[in-house]
Amino acid sequence: MLEEVGNMMLLTGRTLVSAVRPPYPYGSEFVGQFLFAMRLCWFPLLVSTIAFGYEAPGLQAANFLVLFGALDRLGGFFVLASIREFAPFVDAIVLAGVAGTAITADLGARKIREELDALEVLGVDPIKNLVVPRFLALMLLTGLFDIYALIFGVFGGILATVVNHAPLGPFFATFFNNAETTDLWGSVVKTTLFGAIIAIVCCYKGMTASGGAEGVGRAVNQAVVIAFLGIFAFNYAFTQTLLATHPDITTIIK
Amino acid sequence: MRDDAHSQRGDVKRTDGKAVSRVSVVDESPPRPGPPEGAADEEYRWHSYAVHPSGRPDAVRFVDTYKSFGRSHVLRGLNMALPEGMVSMILGPSGTGKSVCIKHMVGLLYPDSGDVLVHGRSVPDMPDDELFEMRKKFGLLFQDGALFGSMNLFDNVAFPLRQHTEKGDDEIEEIVMRRLNEVGLGDSRTRMPNELSGGMRKRAGFARALVLEPDILLFDEPDSGLDPVRTALLGELILEIHREMIEEAKRKQREHLPTFCVVTHDIMSARRVADYINVLWKGRIVEAGPAEEMLGSENPFIRQFLSGESQGPLTMD
Incomplete structure (x- = not known):
């Protein structure tokens, strides 16, 4: 297990070096992977963010806030819950589950068919030509999809407010009172790094798959589990650091 | 080490x-x-370690190579040579590390200890850039062809040329079609790899391995999954192309004569195709030498293995 984590770190290092060192043959693969992952993810992400935003921080928190007659605070709560945590989480989970697994399955199948070995023998570096474009594409896409997830997550909150027959004015008022630019860039940076974790884990697991079709299945399964764990662990460290370095965002404003 | x-x-x-x-x-x-x-x-x-001289310089040489994967020791002090300009065979029962040998030659695997020399240069000691350069000397035919699933046959075969040479489209087209015709796939240029049979994929992989005119061509079990007739035809194709390449190398006065190495456990193709035979068992060479001498070997293990009999030192365990 430790060895695998070490190998993934090593792969991260080699990917970063390969990405910046010329030549740059990965342009078209980058565009291809970006569009491929976007096509796969946009709809699942739309459904999950609205549903999740509506249910968890939306309905449940609204039920709780109604007790105090403070439903207007739902907007402020959405800054804390949705922008900082839930939207990035749902974004990362959908990206890992949909695009990440596709990457592992694709690279795993190529590994099993010895295509990756063939590439290397033909003098093509699989890291530069396969890992780097996936790494960059997934980072960019997860970061961009975060904004998409924020919008639809907050839309879930709006739905919850409407369902409670409350006016939307107070929702937006408390929302914008609490929202800081730190929240936005923190969220986007965090998800961009989630994308990096997903890409490295999924590429690593695909490229080291062994044992035929069954091995590819196993690799996909492990990739999802490790990517989730990596995201959870990194999120903990990131949130702690962000709160510690930006104490102003811990103050809740009326 | x-x-x-x-x-x-x-x-x-x-x-x-x-x-x-x-x-x-x-x-x-x-x-x-x-x-x-x-x-x-x-x-x-049964390892007599006898090596009958081939009279040629070595294109590839393994020196005391050890390689283990976890608890399975695959190469256990392997000393083996592939003489230049010959069709060599690495013959051995299943699971004796034949494919592992190939991956060591092209630097896809590194030995735990010992050395692998290609034209006298140590592969494990090469820096990455030199290794990528060195790999251009090799053509490698993988077990299932290892064609790129996203490209059609023509693009697969053209891939090494586009990657490594500055040749124009017309020239690439000419080289690729010549090679595809040689392996009998000239009509299938636009087909995708998953539309081809196993034998066709192997032949396509062969064409792709040939386009850069490598000094050393490695065949990883070219006969696996083929019927005996197709195996025989593929063997003939290998011999024919080797002859052609030797003539061409002589005409162009190239530094190294083309060396072919076929890894297999199929004795029939060994008898038909091989100039030089290495018999590998338990991670070491039992005996090696030119085909005629090996086929007349006194070693009971070699005799049993080369005649494919059930009676002898080699058993199911």
Whole structure:
């Protein structure tokens, strides 16, 4: 297990070096992977963010806030819950589950068919030509999809407010009172790094798959589990650091 | 590392007391190497380690190579050579590390200890850039062809040319079609790999391995999954192309004559195709030499293996 984590770190290092060192043959693969992952993810992400935003921080928190007659605070709560945590989480989970697994399955199948070995023998570096474009594409896409997830997550909150027959004015008022630019860039940076974790884990697991079709299945399964764990662990460290370095965002404003 | 291996084996030799003194002045033949660490001498009793000279320089040479994957020791002090300009075979029962040998030659795997030399240069010691350069000397035919699933046949075969040369589209087209026609796939240029049969994929992989005119061509079990007739035809194709390439190399006065190496456990193709045979078992060469001498070998293991009989030293265990 430790060895695998070490190998993934090593792969991260080699990917970063390969990405910046010329030549740059990965342009078209980058565009291809970006569009491929976007096509796969946009709809699942739309459904999950609205549903999740509506249910968890939306309905449940609204039920709780109604007790105090403070439903207007739902907007402020959405800054804390949705922008900082839930939207990035749902974004990362959908990206890992949909695009990440596709990457592992694709690279795993190529590994099993010895295509990756063939590439290397033909003098093509699989890291530069396969890992780097996936790494960059997934980072960019997860970061961009975060904004998409924020919008639809907050839309879930709006739905919850409407369902409670409350006016939307107070929702937006408390929302914008609490929202800081730190929240936005923190969220986007965090998800961009989630994308990096997903890409490295999924590429690593695909490229080291062994044992035929069954091995590819196993690799996909492990990739999802490790990517989730990596995201959870990194999120903990990131949130702690962000709160510690930006104490102003811990103050809740009326 | 290598010295360690030597001394370990030296110790084993001394403890079992059978070894000849290393400083003997009477016995001129090299002392018989002891078994690898953790193995009984009994397991290696059929290894005569005899190497009949080929009279050619070595294109590839393994020197005391050890390689383990976890607890399975695959190469256990392998000393093996592939002579230049010949069709060599690495023959051995299933699971003896034949494919592992190929991956060592092209630097896809590195030995735990020992060395692999290609035209006299050590592969494990090469920096990455040199290794990528060195790999252009090789053509490698993988077991299932290893064609790129996202490209059609033509693009697959053209791939190495587009990657490594500055040739124009017309020239690439000409080379690719010549190779595809040679392997009998000229009509299938636009087909995708998953539309091809196993034998066709292998032939396409062969064409792709040929386009850069490599000095060393490696075939990883070209006969696996093929019927006997197709295997025989593929064997003939290998011989024919080797002959052509030798003539071309002589005409162009190239530095190295093309070397082919076929890894297989199929004795029939070995008999038909091989100029030189290495018999590999338990991670070491049992005996090696030009095909005629090997087919007439007195070693019971070699005789059994090359005639494919059930009676003899090689059993199911």
